[in-house]
Amino acid sequence: MSVLYEIVAGLGIPNFGVLIPEIIILLTAFVVFGIELFTKSRFWITTATTVGLLLAAFVSTQIETGDITFYGLYIVDTFSLTFKTFLILTTLFVVAILRPYLEAKNTYYGEYYYLILFSLLGMMIMVSSASLITFYVGIELASISIYILAGMFKRDYLSKEGAFKYLIIGGTGTALISYGIALIYGKTGSFDFRAIAETFVENNLDVGAIGGLIILIIGLALKASSVPFHFWTPDAYQGAPTPITAFMAVAAKIATFAVILRVMVEAFPFAFETWNLAWALLAAASMIVGNFVALRQDNVKRMLAYSSIAHSGYILAALAAPTEIAFTALVFYSIVYIFMGLGGFIFLSMMERQYGWRDSHINDFKGLAQRSPLVALLMLIYMFSMLGIPPTVGFFGKLGVFVALIGSDIWWLAVVLVVMSIVSAGYYLRVVIYMYMYEPTTKAKVNYTFGEIATLILMAGFILYLGIYSTDFWEISRIVVEMLMQSIGG
Amino acid sequence: MTVEFINATFPLITITILIPIVAAGILFFMSEKHAKPVSIITSLVVFVITTYMLFVYDYNTYAIQFYEKYTWIPFLGISYEVGVDALSLTMVWLTAVSFLVAFIWSTNIEKRIKEYFIAFLILEAACIGVFVSWDMVWFYIFWEAMLIPMFLIIGVWGYAERIYAATKFFIYTFFGSLFLLIGVIGMYIYQYVEKGVLSTSYFDLVNLGLPFKLEIIFFLLLALGFAIKVPMWPFHTWLPAAHVQAPTAGSVILAAVLLKMGTYGFVRFSLPWFPEASKYFVPVMFTLGVIAIIYTAMMAIAQTHIKRLIAYSSVSHMGFVTIGTFALNMEGMNGAIITMLSHGFTSAALFLAAGFIYERVHSYDIKDLGGLARFMPVFATLFMISAMASAGLPGLSGFVGEFLALYGTFKVSVLTAVLAGLSLVVGAGYTLWLYHKAMFKESELPPEKIEKWEKLKDMNTVELLSFLPLVIMMFVIGLYPKWWIELIQTTSAAILSKFIGG
Numbered sequence: 001m002s003v004l005y006e007i008v009a010g011l012g013i014p015n016f017g018v019l020i021p022e023i024i025i026l027l028t029a030f031v032v033f034g035i036e037l038f039t040k041s042r043f044w045i046t047t048a049t050t051v052g053l054l055l056a057a058f059v060s061t062q063i064e065t066g067d068i069t070f071y072g073l074y075i076v077d078t079f080s081l082t083f084k085t086f087l088i089l090t091t092l093f094v095v096a097i098l099r100p101y102l103e104a105k106n107t108y109y110g111e112y113y114y115l116i117l118f119s120l121l122g123m124m125i126m127v128s129s130a131s132l133i134t135f136y137v138g139i140e141l142a143s144i145s146i147y148i149l150a151g152m153f154k155r156d157y158l159s160k161e162g163a164f165k166y167l168i169i170g171g172t173g174t175a176l177i178s179y180g181i182a183l184i185y186g187k188t189g190s191f192d193f194r195a196i197a198e199t200f201v202e203n204n205l206d207v208g209a210i211g212g213l214i215i216l217i218i219g220l221a222l223k224a225s226s227v228p229f230h231f232w233t234p235d236a237y238q239g240a241p242t243p244i245t246a247f248m249a250v251a252a253k254i255a256t257f258a259v260i261l262r263v264m265v266e267a268f269p270f271a272f273e274t275w276n277l278a279w280a281l282l283a284a285a286s287m288i289v290g291n292f293v294a295l296r297q298d299n300v301k302r303m304l305a306y307s308s309i310a311h312s313g314y315i316l317a318a319l320a321a322p323t324e325i326a327f328t329a330l331v332f333y334s335i336v337y338i339f340m341g342l343g344g345f346i347f348l349s350m351m352e353r354q355y356g357w358r359d360s361h362i363n364d365f366k367g368l369a370q371r372s373p374l375v376a377l378l379m380l381i382y383m384f385s386m387l388g389i390p391p392t393v394g395f396f397g398k399l400g401v402f403v404a405l406i407g408s409d410i411w412w413l414a415v416v417l418v419v420m421s422i423v424s425a426g427y428y429l430r431v432v433i434y435m436y437m438y439e440p441t442t443k444a445k446v447n448y449t450f451g452e453i454a455t456l457i458l459m460a461g462f463i464l465y466l467g468i469y470s471t472d473f474w475e476i477s478r479i480v481v482e483m484l485m486q487s488i489g490g
Numbered sequence: 491m492t493v494e495f496i497n498a499t500f501p502l503i504t505i506t507i508l509i510p511i512v513a514a515g516i517l518f519f520m521s522e523k524h525a526k527p528v529s530i531i532t533s534l535v536v537f538v539i540t541t542y543m544l545f546v547y548d549y550n551t552y553a554i555q556f557y558e559k560y561t562w563i564p565f566l567g568i569s570y571e572v573g574v575d576a577l578s579l580t581m582v583w584l585t586a587v588s589f590l591v592a593f594i595w596s597t598n599i600e601k602r603i604k605e606y607f608i609a610f611l612i613l614e615a616a617c618i619g620v621f622v623s624w625d626m627v628w629f630y631i632f633w634e635a636m637l638i639p640m641f642l643i644i645g646v647w648g649y650a651e652r653i654y655a656a657t658k659f660f661i662y663t664f665f666g667s668l669f670l671l672i673g674v675i676g677m678y679i680y681q682y683v684e685k686g687v688l689s690t691s692y693f694d695l696v697n698l699g700l701p702f703k704l705e706i707i708f709f710l711l712l713a714l715g716f717a718i719k720v721p722m723w724p725f726h727t728w729l730p731a732a733h734v735q736a737p738t739a740g741s742v743i744l745a746a747v748l749l750k751m752g753t754y755g756f757v758r759f760s761l762p763w764f765p766e767a768s769k770y771f772v773p774v775m776f777t778l779g780v781i782a783i784i785y786t787a788m789m790a791i792a793q794t795h796i797k798r799l800i801a802y803s804s805v806s807h808m809g810f811v812t813i814g815t816f817a818l819n820m821e822g823m824n825g826a827i828i829t830m831l832s833h834g835f836t837s838a839a840l841f842l843a844a845g846f847i848y849e850r851v852h853s854y855d856i857k858d859l860g861g862l863a864r865f866m867p868v869f870a871t872l873f874m875i876s877a878m879a880s881a882g883l884p885g886l887s888g889f890v891g892e893f894l895a896l897y898g899t900f901k902v903s904v905l906t907a908v909l910a911g912l913s914l915v916v917g918a919g920y921t922l923w924l925y926h927k928a929m930f931k932e933s934e935l936p937p938e939k940i941e942k943w944e945k946l947k948d949m950n951t952v953e954l955l956s957f958l959p960l961v962i963m964m965f966v967i968g969l970y971p972k973w974w975i976e977l978i979q980t981t982s983a984a985i986l987s988k989f990i991g992g
Contacts, residue, residue: 328565370602384638390631402671403566407679418668425661437645437653474565
């Protein structure tokens with residue numbers, strides 16, 4: 001036994017035990033690909049995907065001891081496991097509502113499933129990266145799959161336009177990231193986060209190193225659709241099939257926030273003054289532009305796209321303060337944003353099927369409360385949660401960021417956050433007004449499948465439950481951040 | 491300020507908050523015809539519980555009674571903490587009465603009944619929650635949560651311009667409360683930095699001992715939130731719009747309960763938390779109070795819309811509460827609290843009267859009315875009592891509170907008291923004028939109106955029932971104020987302990 005162990009250790013075979021979730025997702029993707037290729041059985045595609053995701057989610061909650069594997073390139077810790085679990089669950093919800101949408105639209109089928117799975121795999125690699133190389137590979141795998149997904153309605157002009165824009169701008173972002181990585185490598189001679197952290201110390205930096213960091217931040221901001229690098233977002237979100245929009249707006253965003261936090265905290269802990277300021281400016285710009293532009297939108301899908309930009313601002317604002325509570329607030333807000341974001345976009349996906357694939361114009365919402373009270377109530381909950389009115393969890397998300405900002409004496413950003421929250425009332429309330437205060441123009445009720453309504457109710461339930469009792473989620477976020485900070489020694 | 495607590499043996503307050511929420515939840519799945527009985531029974535239960543608390547409450551010493559505290563989010567130092575002192579209890583009881591009245595009155599609602607009652611039940615829970623919470627995060631949760639149902643009530647069941655009014659109401663109040671939030675979180679952080687205590691409890695924040703400059707800043711932040719809610723001049727512009735457009739029961743709750751939250755905030759938070767800043771800002775508050783009293787009373791005279799007139803008169807009455815509060819003596823404080831209570835009854839009754847008239851005549855315009863007293867004597871009597879109570883006739887509730895508030899102010903600033911007192915005349919003026927135009931002037935009635943008026947029915951049982959508790963309370967407070975003043979005496983002393991000692 002010991003000889004075998006010696007050989008294994010000598011060859012350095014990675015610890016596959018902690019990689020089981022990723023392996024499951026990868027295998028599922030191939031299985032789905034195979035089914036699509038040979039049988040095209042829709043039932044089996046959906047089932048295989050769901051089972052794979054459930055299995056992966058289950059396994060990722062069972063892993064208790066983390067490890068750094070793949071020769072120090074890949075880290076499995078509480079941070080990555082938590083985010084992986086939530087990413088898998090998010091994907092599961094998207095998959096749950098995908099089938100009725102695709103069948104009603106009469107478009108491709110299997111492609112969606114395995115591309116989503118590949119993209120999910122990319123995101124899992126992102127949040128687990130311990131080095132800039134892994135991080136780059138993850139981000140590319142996730143993005144490229146999403147470029148294709150966004151353009152899946154190939155007969156639809158908007159879908160093509162959005163996907164193409166996303167491809168071009170996203171490609172630029174990736175190029176920037178790789179250039180930033182090159183500069184940082186030039187300074188520190190390493191891709192490894194810890195090795196970078198040791199050399200990358202504030203008073204020891206030259207133009208190249210700072211430039212590398214800034215370029216890296218810009219690339220990441222582009223992926224997180226932060227203003228002024230947000231131009232792809234509205235078009236890509238609007239053009240993409242709506243369940244895919246939900247996937248982009250929630251899963252991809254959450255993974256990006258997680259990876260931003262990880263890279264900033266683990267690789268550049270001693271250059272925090274630079275990235276604090278950079279993220280503060282980006283966050284302020286996102287909040288201001290996102291909210292003001294959203295005010296003018298009549299298309300609810302586009303409005304939610306801008307709202308998602310604004311939310312990027314709220315979440316990234318936490319990075320303006322280099323404190324434990326700020327990171328905790330970021331993790332908390334990212335996780336709870338899943339419920340609001342998924343709720344909003346899944347709702348739109350349901351509405352869109354209803355109204356013959358027109359744009360989700362706000363007029364379609366007229367009198368919804370009288371036609372389908374339950375559905376309208378759910379949308380009301382999402383809207384007030386995004387607005388941040390208690391007793392919804394959106395309030396606690398903003399409260400955490402707010403406490404962190406004031407705690408670090410960054411009053412200006414706190415005031416921007418507050419004022420922009422008030423501005424955002426303008427468009428979130430508008431949806432509620434159209435649903436509740438206008439008379440309906442048709443009598444048609446909203447048809448929904450069981451999967452859709454169950455997902456929507458679950459999301460609203462989580463929003464309200466966490467709005468009253470968010471203790472556990474704060475505890476999770478706190479532990480996650482504690483572990484993250486431990487790895488850099490405080 | 492050290493405070494004693496009497497723990498609740500039975501979580502009475504939590505149950506009071508939960509009952510309406512549970513009822514609303516059940517109602518969502520029930521058929522429409524159950525909405526009215528379920529809501530009325532619910533509000534009756536809440537009313538009985540709060541009345542029971544009123545009688546059990548021990549007013550000899552100051553202590554937070556029926557006190558419950560549970561840890562909630564330890565990471566941020568947030569607990570669930572509820573309890574009442576006499577001020578809270580007064581307000582909770584007023585809330586319970588107002589909602590009972592509003593529910594009884596709402597039996598004539600015909601549009602989207604189920605949603606209407608659900609919105610009101612949620613609103614009731616949130617309103618009670620605001621007055622009993624001692625943890626600032628919970629206070630804020632209830633304070634904000636209340637916006638959602640009120641927004642829907644104005645926006646769905648209101649009149650022509652309802653959406654504009656609802657949005658204005660929402661954004662105005664949301665704006666104010668976010669500044670309130672900044673202030674509270676600022677204090678919370680200050681507490682953590684200076685004392686190392688991570689807590690959002692009122693009782694920790696009250697003993698913070700802030701430096702004067704910070705006190706001023708936090709006072710202003712909180713005052714902005716409260717002033718919009720009161721509303722104080724010049725932040726009052728949302729109120730007439732909201733009142734005019736809101737349905738009758740919505741106006742009743744808005745006037746009787748929601749406006750009190752602002753003045754409650756001043757009494758509860760601003761004074762004990764920022765004693766130095768409060769003293770410093772007395773002239774400002776007096777000025778704003780007097781402007782509110784006089785200016786809005788003048789505005790009220792110029793109105794031809796009944797509800798708008800009553801709305802302006804509300805702002806004017808709230809001015810008395812402001813100056814009474816910032817007189818910083820016992821008389822003023824008692825006066826302010828009694829005015830809050832009394833205004834709850836009178837304004838609710840006046841809005842009910844306006845709704846009553848609208849249902850009969852289908853107009854809120856004073857010039858469309860006239861001579862109604864001859865055709866509906868019972869209503870005319872009750873309307874008269876409410877109007878007189880509002881104008882401050884001795885023997886009715888309005889007089890007691892305003893007299894005490896003026897007396898307290900007189901001891902501090904004669905000029906303020908005189909100016910505010912003069913406006914009582916104006917107040918009597920517009921109330922009498924409204925009453926005269928709407929109810930008398932029979933001789934000027936054209937014949938077709940008489941013909942129309944003759945078909946009108948006087949009050950039915952439901953309307954009488956909803957008027958009665960309010961009118962009874964006007965007499966109780968007006969004729970025997972001692973009882974209620976004794977109840978709030980220790981509380982006023984405790985609130986003012988940083989100003990007058992003891």
